[in-house]
Amino acid sequence: MRVAAQLRLRVLQAHPESFSFSGSSVGVLLLHGFTGTPREMLRVGEVLHAQGLTVRAPLLPGHGTTLAAMNRCHWQRDWVAAVETAYADLASICSEVFVAGLSMGSLLALWLGAHHPQISGLLLYSPALWATNRRLSLAPMLQYVLPSFPAGASDLHDLQAAVWGGGYGRHPVRAAAQLLALQRQVRVLLPQVHAPALVVYSTQDCSIRPRSAPEALRCLGSPDLEVLRLEHSGHMLTADAEWARVAAVSAAFITRYAHSNS
Amino acid sequence: MISAVLQNPHLEGAPFLWKEGSVGVLLLHGFATTTSEVRLLGGYLRARGYTVAAPLLPGHGTTPQEMNRCRWQEWVAACEDAYRALTACCECVFVGGESMGGLLALYLASIYPKVQGVLAYAPALQITSRTKPLLAPLLAPFIPMSAKPSHAPTHADAFWQGYTVRPLHAAAELFHLQQAVRARLAWICQPLLIVQGGRDHTVSSEVPAILAAESSLAWMEVHCLADSGHCVLLDAEWQQGAELTTAFIEKVLAGCA
Numbered sequence: 375m376r377v378a379a380q381l382r383l384r385v386l387q388a389h390p391e392s393f394s395f396s397g398s399s400v401g402v403l404l405l406h407g408f409t410g411t412p413r414e415m416l417r418v419g420e421v422l423h424a425q426g427l428t429v430r431a432p433l434l435p436g437h438g439t440t441l442a443a444m445n446r447c448h449w450q451r452d453w454v455a456a457v458e459t460a461y462a463d464l465a466s467i468c469s470e471v472f473v474a475g476l477s478m479g480s481l482l483a484l485w486l487g488a489h490h491p492q493i494s495g496l497l498l499y500s501p502a503l504w505a506t507n508r509r510l511s512l513a514p515m516l517q518y519v520l521p522s523f524p525a526g527a528s529d530l531h532d533l534q535a536a537v538w539g540g541g542y543g544r545h546p547v548r549a550a551a552q553l554l555a556l557q558r559q560v561r562v563l564l565p566q567v568h569a570p571a572l573v574v575y576s577t578q579d580c581s582i583r584p585r586s587a588p589e590a591l592r593c594l595g596s597p598d599l600e601v602l603r604l605e606h607s608g609h610m611l612t613a614d615a616e617w618a619r620v621a622a623v624s625a626a627f628i629t630r631y632a633h634s635n636s
Numbered sequence: 637m638i639s640a641v642l643q644n645p646h647l648e649g650a651p652f653l654w655k656e657g658s659v660g661v662l663l664l665h666g667f668a669t670t671t672s673e674v675r676l677l678g679g680y681l682r683a684r685g686y687t688v689a690a691p692l693l694p695g696h697g698t699t700p701q702e703m704n705r706c707r708w709q710e711w712v713a714a715c716e717d718a719y720r721a722l723t724a725c726c727e728c729v730f731v732g733g734e735s736m737g738g739l740l741a742l743y744l745a746s747i748y749p750k751v752q753g754v755l756a757y758a759p760a761l762q763i764t765s766r767t768k769p770l771l772a773p774l775l776a777p778f779i780p781m782s783a784k785p786s787h788a789p790t791h792a793d794a795f796w797q798g799y800t801v802r803p804l805h806a807a808a809e810l811f812h813l814q815q816a817v818r819a820r821l822a823w824i825c826q827p828l829l830i831v832q833g834g835r836d837h838t839v840s841s842e843v844p845a846i847l848a849a850e851s852s853l854a855w856m857e858v859h860c861l862a863d864s865g866h867c868v869l870l871d872a873e874w875q876q877g878a879e880l881t882t883a884f885i886e887k888v889l890a891g892c893a
Contacts, residue, residue, distance in 0.1 A: 597859065
């Protein structure tokens with residue numbers, strides 16, 4: 375059983391490395407999701423780089439390693455600290471920065487947006503303000519008795535897109551409790567986000583509750599919002615069937631709100 | 637006689653159809669006002685080669701008593717007539733409106749899938765007051781006309797033409813229309829532009845969230861003009877709203893939205 379799980383882990387995590395493309399003075403930070411890897415963001419990242427943008431996609435602490443390592447992570451000390459560092463690095467070489475995130479990555483993007491008003495724009499893919507997985511909400515209690523639980527079936531529409539996903543196949547419970555803590559923090563921060571925001575979500579997403587995206591629209595303090603609603607993608611919409619549309623809309627959003635263009 | 641019930645009676649409030657290019661824009665005015673509300677935007681669009689039409693809705697621009705005799709279906713019918721007239725001389729048509737006009741534009745989009753896009757300026761899908769929708773139908777038989785609450789002067793005051801009192805029977809119809817549109821939201825799949833005023837105390841700021849949750853739209857843009865009140869098309873930043881409108885229309889026509 376454990377051998378099988380580890381074998382699956384090895385197959386799924388062929389290339390979990392972070393990636394970085396150099397380009398213009400407009401930078402985009404790409405943040406992957408819970409138990410994911412930067413590879414989820416690679417297809418979009420390549421399109422953005424083709425538009426001439428500087429792209430950075432860091433690997434978040436505890437991801438792309440082992441369930442045990444992920445279970446040792448703290449939302450603020452590890453994940454927020456990592457994206458703060460990555461943001462500071464990118465901001466030091468770029469005149470302006472956009473932050474994009476998938477699922478938990480979008481929560482971290484919102485965190486950065488609330489704390490760094492100079493960020494030019496946020497791209498929120500499948501904003502995970504509320505998760506559907508009921509077991510996830512039990513994580514704060516389960517974490518004392520259970521190291522992990524099954525992640526649930528994939529909701530991908532393009533089955534080939536699975537190669538872009540990472541994941542352990544299971545959810546680390548302690549880390550899930552940290553994700554819940556991050557969700558709670560970010561929900562309160564939404565009105566403090568004033569950067570233009572692009573929200574992309576799918577009606578077929580099985581991981582976040584349907585009210586997540588509308589709720590984000592209701593609470594965000596941003597004066598300029600763009601919303602793309604997909605119908606043929608699962609949760610990992612940066613790699614699923616409609617990823618090309620997501621990438622095109624993202625590039626158009628960045629072009630529109632980059633100060634250097636206006 | 638009429639000047640006693642109309643604010644700014646000297647303004648032009650008649651319906652218009654300005655034929656220019658093959659892209660048409662239908663502009664619907666709001667509750668108790670006239671086409672003066674959409675005239676600035678209409679002129680801006682006309683100057684950029686768009687064919688622009690704006691009907692004067694039944695009961696508007698006459699007397700509040702007459703407006704009190706109107707049903708919301710009559711307003712929808714007038715919008716449909718104007719929409720059909722515009723489709724006759726244009727290849728593609730966008731429908732837009734301010735406040736109740738935005739609501740009517742959403743209604744048209746839900747019954748005409750050929751509508752290219754919806755331009756909703758402070759769409760009155762839900763108003764901030766919870767009690768008014770409940771009280772209007774109850775009070776209307778006894779108080780057909782209610783005084784409008786005083787508000788801080790805005791840039792829009794000089795350009796807004798409409799009744800100086802609020803016809804309550806008609807207000808109750810507006811709330812019926814809200815419910816009718818709410819029930820039809822799932823049929824709306826066109827790209828949608830929402831422009832709201834940061835100082836709008838009339839329309840609920842939850843409208844974009846309601847549309848995201850209940851309609852079938854694929855693309856929506858929401859812009860908030862910080863220093864504008866409810867009448868975003870007449871307030872100090874109306875030109876910014878007009879620029880956002882042309883940018884949105886061009887984006888939709890280019891297939892990017």
